[in-house]
Amino acid sequence: MSNMVNLSINGIAVSVKEGLTILEAAEKLHIKIPTLCYHKDLCIAGNCRVCVVEQTGNNKLVASCATPVSEGMEINTNSLKVRNCRKHIIELLLTEHREECTKCYRNGHCELQELSAEFQITNQDFIDLVPDKNYTVDRISPAIEKDDSKCIRCQRCVRTCAEIQSVGAIAVSHKGSEMKISTFFDRSLDEVVCTNCGQCIVHCPTGALTEKSYVEKVWDAIADPDVHVVVQTAPAVRIGLGEELGLGSGTRVTGKMVAALKRLGFDSVLDTDFTADLTIMEEGTELLTRLKRALVDGDTEVALPMATSCSPGWVKYIEHKYPEYLPNLSTCKSPQQMFGALAKTYYAKNIDVEPQNIVSVSIMPCTAKKFEANRPEMKDSGYKDVDYVLTTRELAVMIKQAGIEFEKLNDEHFDSIMGVSTGAGVIFGVTGGVMEAALRTAYEIVTGREVPFDNLEITPVRGLAGVKEASIQITGTKKEWNFLEGVELKCAITNGLQNAHKLMEAIKNGERTYHFIEIMACPGGCLGGGGQPFPVDNEVRLKRMQAIYEEDRNLPIRKSHENPEIVQVYQDFLEEPLSHKSHKLLHTSYVKREQY
């Protein structure tokens, strides 16, 4: 039992747990204190000073986000002094900020804009500091843009990159009036250790960090009568998109999303979940092959644990930070890239369109996917496999621009082929989902029986915990798999690169051994991706997670290998997992990258 502390806020008495901050205590009383540098996901910085409040007996104001409650404390969150100071602080921030709200990507979603509206900052007497600032704008990366003129130096991005992601691509440099957020030697984000995960974007309160937008390019393609525009949608988009269009967190909008995409004018509306199922077939087989080589052939060279490769943020992270482990990465492309390669081969043939006349678009909860689609090796179809990647947020922009009343849409179905998927495919969008989907299939292949969990729900791999471990005892194997008889398959699952770092260190030090590890760059997995709606915290992630599992439960087929279109693609085109053709189209290789 922790001790309770009594205090009063605006004259209202409240008793809260010791260790809470004034801000948290005020929240309990439903008193909102404005904040900017504060974010629930991050450690406390206390640098913006917007959340200052008056404490009786203290001749200074105190930052409520950083000050713990104490017995008998009397707080005023809305005194004249407090209001005047807050107003000053917002005014000051605006003088360093290039005010071009109407031209800003974050217009309408900006915390600074919101605050300045709340405090009615209508006349600005202070001197505009922007003209003397020499701000840099970095638009080189295919995924992330950084515009220092919009930055308020709250360091949320810095803390995100360091704490949540253990990457440290951005840091504070210089002091005084020149203090800014920089990369190594001020290089472009494209030339540093940045993984393109976009968590900095999701945590940025303003338009200083944004995704590179391809909305106009996609509109152009749609308007071009000579091309056939194919769109694929990732699992986590269908449970995130609604938030951006006025629906609550965790609303499932799969059918509406499909309807909207059709109205936007995409020629084929297909599903990344289909290639998620395909990934399971390829990756599952790859894992079993590696296990066989290790256990039967006694091949000591075989790299175990095998690591998933569907999160491009993670892939770039391991390329930078643990290149010695690249052989452990599954050679499978991510579902997006498998889809791209098939769209311009298998699908093109199926609809009888020349591949050069196909424009392949994907809608992703992710910004790293933009980078991934631009990797030079992603051209196995003979063309750029995925032409444009849009985030969930960008899709919402298109839907709004098109004047579609999203809530009113009736559900529609994905086109076929490459539009049918399973519950196993949809759970790719949540941490632990790839593992669960793989186990559902692999276990059944090896034993002929379903995984020994109620309703196929492999609960040990579920939840938002940073590092999860699970093991599954394999018994009653089929004859051809009897080398796995009695083997305890050891797995680990992490989300957020900070946890990937922890896991990799444990593996490196020999503290832990596994057969298979699933690693997602973003907290919560793709549902918490860098391309998903703002704002996000664990409460929102949890709702999105529940929505994904509901989606899984409600699908008629829940195992990848039972997807009829998967059976068909092997029959008609790929032959079998890890076939020559699969290798050519669905697998890839990785490169070692620099450390900074």
Place this chain on the structure above:
Amino acid sequence: MTTTKKQLHRIDLIFKNDEDCKEILRKALSKPNQEIINEMVNSGLKGRGGAGFPTGLKWKLTAESKEKDKYVICNADEGEPGTFKDREILSRVPHKVLSGMAVCAKITGARKGFIYLRGEYKFLVPELKKEIRKFHDILDDLGLDFRVEIFLGSGAYICGEESALFESMEGKRGEPRNKPPFPTECGYLNKPTVINNVETLAHSYTILKFGAQKFRDLGVKDSRGSKVFSVSGDTPIPGIYELELGMTVQDFVDDFGDGDTKAVQVGGASGFLVPRKRFAKTTIGYQGKLTGISLPTGGSMMIFNSSRSMYNVLNNYLDFFEEESCGQCTPCRVGCQQLLKGIRAVKRGEKPTSYLDKLMKLTETMKLTAKCGLGQSVANSFSSIVENFREEMIY
């Protein structure tokens, strides 16, 4: 007609060298902890580097903490322009500082100490290292398990602020932390830490040698003892002086001025400007509003005669702050830029003179909301200069 100038009483405690350091230390270390703490508290010694926090209380709080690992840190960052008293103390009487650290270590239970030395004072290192080696031998003889190391600072003024100093020692960027928690509870490596200015530690030696009373006898209520001042500006006798606290600015000017003094800046850029009309009414010490909140009380006394433009003086201070702010918090980072650009705009006639009042209100916000002493104290020089020399800001 000649008037006899009253010569201020020069004190010679700090720099007086004595050979019996080991004996003094032996005696001090043999006393029970409580007795040492009482001595320190009774002496009335307040910190000579910062907010003037009572040193005895700081030691007591740290001693009371149950944590196993604790640290004693000597703050020798001395970044205030025009002050070099800490450098003098460290080069002339280092054993006093080290002894102060050792006694503090004994009562708090710290086994490790650091001297955070300003980067520009690197030349002191070889001599200081020799002193430390000698001192370690003495400690071995006396049976105290305590070791002192030098940590060379990186050059930023803000690293003299105690929590930024810890960050910098931990290999991070020198940015002040949120307070609470305070260093006595959570300092270097998040362990209880006593951090004291060089001069404070040297005074503690004096107190242990002569007893609290001798120290208390100097100075006035709430401002006990002597203080080393760095006197500069329009004075025929610039330099370092140890003076008794409690003198008025008038006394000081009579002694150090050039006969034409129009104002004195007490406490450096973060201190206050005292104009001639307030010389007699202003006492130099910790309680009088003037130095009480001046940060850091590095003891800088800058004398300006009537040839000086107070606009230039303020402009220089603001220039310094605008550059030396760590830049993390809004009121300080942006506030300093606004103040600097603001007074320039008024001077050039681009802003009305009433803009100065708006800036005064801004400094009030900075004082109330900035995260650390730097941003909080910009208001001191700004308001005292603008209030007293408004015309000079405009014409």
